[in-house]
Amino acid sequence: MRRRLKTRILITGAAAGIILLAVIFAGVIAPNDPYTTNALAIRKAPCADYPFGTDNLGRCVLSRVLYGGRTTIAATFFLVFLSFLAGTFIGMICGTCGGWADRLLMRIADILLSFPQMVVAIAVAGILNGGMKGAMIALGITMWVSFARLARSHTMSIRQEAYISSAILAGKSRLNIICTHIFPNLLAPLFTNALTQVGTTMIGLSGLSFLGLGVIPPTAEWGSMISEARAYIQIAPWAVLAPAAVTILTIVVFNYLGDLVMEYRETQG
């Protein structure tokens, strides 16, 4: 069973890799410039020159999807990475120090979690007047919480392990123990969480862009592309379907990968 799980992880991981590569090498793969408008090819159906067709301004949808992926994926990874760092740091402080610092930080986390994440994000992004930076802050404000909670609970359980007591009796300082024993043993569960967060963050970013609270046009981004093109969905459905399909595919791939890795770790015993 584990072998089958491994194969599934490899296949899904390869899919995720292909998506990442396609986006990173958008400049090489994209058949056209994503920002060049072509008045002669407005809302053109998919053809040899424009494999995914063109949009309202005659821009190549495929190229925009590829370049748009850059914006979405880069922002997502940056955001997940930052939340990972911040959350892990906060969680480890809570888990090792306890006391009032722990109580305060965990209450803040509880308050942030008591609202639906998207509602907080919309409110914050609205206050910050949109823009990619605003959207990232809006999502990041709640995203660190899952990392912090996970890091805290794992830190607390690792602290109970006999090897921590052994290290203390060997004279190791608290900082030394955190760096050599606690943090490295936290990485695996936190990494799994980061993988599952990629999908959610992508939905969040694209969602905010769709609502006009994310990237500012003409920058290509999947959510804003869907939003722009939905006005003429009956005339040029490809301009909506292409970014939508790619968004769904990417989210499914990353969520599935996260789930698989989590399952793999659980069956490890």
Added chain:
Amino acid sequence: MNETVLQIRDLNAFYGQEQVLTGVSLSLKKGEVLCVAGESGSGKSTLLGVICGDHQPVSGAERTDRSSLLRIESGEVIFQGEELIGKRPSQMRKLMGTRIGLIPQNPAGSFNPVRRLDAQFKETLKSHGIGFDRGEIMRVFTSIGLSDPEKLLESRPYELSGGTNQRIAIAFAMLLAPTLLLCDEVTSALDVTTAITVIDELLKLKKEREMSMLFVTHHLGIAREIADRIAIMHCGRIVEEGPAGELLTHPSQEYTRKLLNDVPRMTER
């Protein structure tokens, strides 16, 4: 006393390429307690797994990282005239609990850790067609040395110690009163005094309900207390089998003598 409840004939089983059970043959009569004794890794828990139809070891943490499942190459396991090997999981589930009971080494894993015990008792008893009698459960709890049964029924397994969970698993087995009870190292996590209480209760079950037991342990002192017959297992084979008193006083095998020597004694010989 002469009806055979369980008959195992020439059982051979593998994990991948490694043979873990070699030509194991055992029989168990009604109302009889057979102890299978051996070191960890001798295959005694695997044997229980085969009877339960898990085709997976009941315990033995070392096994989980081996990806392959247990493969039974030949042999038969006949319980009250029914062949157990090759039974479908749904059929096995029907057998387990009512006719075959299992007290695992780590019973916490077989409970829902966050659900109140009375709810779990009600559900399990109902699924086996037995009425929920709070008084009877509390009587059983008290009889195996669990104090404050009322409070215990209101608590959840994760709040309880390993020893308490162990005894609750025994209480389950006592209420369900199966024909055959499989015990996997049930006393090894318990205090000396508690272990004796549990042994006495199991002996009472045997006497009052003519229950047959297959009792797996590494401790020959415990085996002497409970067993009618003892089978010594080593490297997947039964190396010696006989009536408990005879085997313990006049072991014919070198390995049995070694096992006997390893048990700490209360008096010098």
Added chain:
Amino acid sequence: MNPVRRKKSVLRAEHLSKRFTDGKRYTDALSDVSLSLGEGEFLGVVGESGSGKSTLLRAISGLVSIDAGEILCGTERMTGRGPREMGHKLQMIFQDAKSSFDPRFSMERSIRESGRGEWDPAQVRSLIDLAGLDPGLLSRKPTALSGGQCQRMAIVRALYSGAGILLCDEITSALDVSSQAQIVAILRKLKAQRGLSVLFVSHDIALVRVVCDRVLVMKEGHVVEEGLIADVVDDPQDPYTRELIASARRQSL
């Protein structure tokens, strides 16, 4: 009068008390517990789970703070010194052998990290031999070792750190009798060859009888009986000790 008592004491705990509070409820894990461990002596502490015997070890090692009492190593007052400093005098071995080692580290690295001075492979090698282990195991991680092998490695690590006192917390209760017998043999060898002093906590009085010189019986945070192991086993005074011994007799061969 008895030969053990006259030996110089290496570790003394006097009137230790520890109360754990959880909201309004509290448990007195230790109430006025005193003990003295002689040089080269094996002192057993028996009692059921919850009797406070593990807390006693953690309190002595400084891993748990005490509410009242004094801890002395030889003539040096150690009360309140904290576990990092206590580690110079004593080391602890735990029940769960596998979790005594960081799962990511090889045995060698774990042992190396526990030493306070220069890395001394020859010393480790001789300890590995003494514990009857294969030196090849040093490059393995804890998951690749059996429970018994891990526990013997834990003994090696504790000795390598150079401490003269070992606190053993139920170190064989998760092992099968054969691995237990190996551990007992190692402890005996250590006693004969190195004059190690050991505080040996176990619920199994039969095992304590085999390993220890003297015994302390604990119940609900109190010491109910103390004496030479042979005296206590042959003629227990306290009713609880009697029950304990009766149960143990039924389980032994």
